[in-house]
Amino acid sequence: MQIIDGKKVSAQVKEEVKKQTLELKEQYGITPGLAVVIVGDDPASRVYVNNKKKACEFVGFKSEEFSLPAETTQEELLNLVKTLNEKKDINGILVQLPLPEHLDDKAVIEAIDPLKDVDAFHAVNVGKIMLGEYDFMPCTPAGVMEMLHSYNIPVNSKNCVVIGRSNIVGKPMSMLLLHENGTVTICHSRTQNLAEICSKADILVAAVGKPKFVTADMVKEGAVVIDVGMDRDENGKLCGDVDFENVKDKCSYITPVPGGVGPMTVATLMKNTLKAAKIQNNV
Ligand code: NAP
Numbered sequence: 001m002q003i004i005d006g007k008k009v010s011a012q013v014k015e016e017v018k019k020q021t022l023e024l025k026e027q028y029g030i031t032p033g034l035a036v037v038i039v040g041d042d043p044a045s046r047v048y049v050n051n052k053k054k055a056c057e058f059v060g061f062k063s064e065e066f067s068l069p070a071e072t073t074q075e076e077l078l079n080l081v082k083t084l085n086e087k088k089d090i091n092g093i094l095v096q097l098p099l100p101e102h103l104d105d106k107a108v109i110e111a112i113d114p115l116k117d118v119d120a121f122h123a124v125n126v127g128k129i130m131l132g133e134y135d136f137m138p139c140t141p142a143g144v145m146e147m148l149h150s151y152n153i154p155v156n157s158k159n160c161v162v163i164g165r166s167n168i169v170g171k172p173m174s175m176l177l178l179h180e181n182g183t184v185t186i187c188h189s190r191t192q193n194l195a196e197i198c199s200k201a202d203i204l205v206a207a208v209g210k211p212k213f214v215t216a217d218m219v220k221e222g223a224v225v226i227d228v229g230m231d232r233d234e235n236g237k238l239c240g241d242v243d244f245e246n247v248k249d250k251c252s253y254i255t256p257v258p259g260g261v262g263p264m265t266v267a268t269l270m271k272n273t274l275k276a277a278k279i280q281n282n283v
Helices: 006-028 043-059 074-086 105-111 123-131 139-150 170-179 194-198 244-250 261-280
Strands: 033-039 062-068 092-095 159-163 183-187 203-206 223-227 251-254
Touching: 006 043, 006 139, 006 261, 033 043, 033 074, 033 261, 043 062, 043 261, 062 074, 074 092, 074 105, 092 105, 092 261, 123 170, 139 170, 139 223, 139 261, 159 170, 159 194, 170 183, 170 203, 183 194, 223 244, 244 251
Parallel strands: 033 062, 033 092, 159 183, 159 203, 203 223, 223 251
Antiparallel strands: none
């Protein structure tokens, strides 16, 4: 069994982004800019936003944070997005989800200029992902693909099972695997015989949001297991959707939590922002 080291792969991706950012600055005088909008004080969101800011600093981007109070109105948030759409020095706009309940996250995402939608959540970008003609890859699924490539794990013709069908992870993950010629099954809360389906997977991706949901009996000998989950166990400790200790010995490869998919999401965001800066400046 080999552990897929997300920290290592994400460091490589960020180094490459850093190098290309320097070239962009030297050759064209362009510094990519990312605006991160956070509404309210959800502690998990705060950690994610800080990680994104740190990554921006590392790769040499300009990052601007907009921390808005929880009582921000829909109109105020939409006005901010509109202003950011028009700012030349901002190439990527990221609105940290979830938003407080009174805000309509769909309307906010749709208000972002698709060329600045570095999360790839806008309907235009989602459509492009379906077509396989995307500018921006959805950050978490793209991070998973990058890990598979980095460890030379083939997807072509493999039996891939994705547990979860969210717009952020499960659905786009399935599309990216399909684009690489995996035979993809998507499972969700209404799936029957889930364990049996999972136990046939060569590549099993868990994006459920339930701690240690994937148990050893659900995993085929020699499978590649990718754990997207960011959950808390009974002691409040960070863990994934996979029962790592009991599953790991059955796998050929497995991602840990923490240190697996999480760091990759941020690395892909950096890649997308760099690409956005290049597209917007016709480089
Ligand atoms: P989500 O929107 O809550 O979706 C969860 C999915 O799991 C749904 O499609 C749901 O099915 C399915 N599900 C729930 N219970 C199930 C069951 N008993 N059997 C089979 N399927 C079941 O969550 P998400 O946003 O996709 O996130 C999933 C996990 O990934 C969370 O732990 C989240 O924190 C983590 N995450 C990590 C990163 C990262 O950077 N590492 C990024 C994003 C998310 P239904 O559709 O039928 O309800």
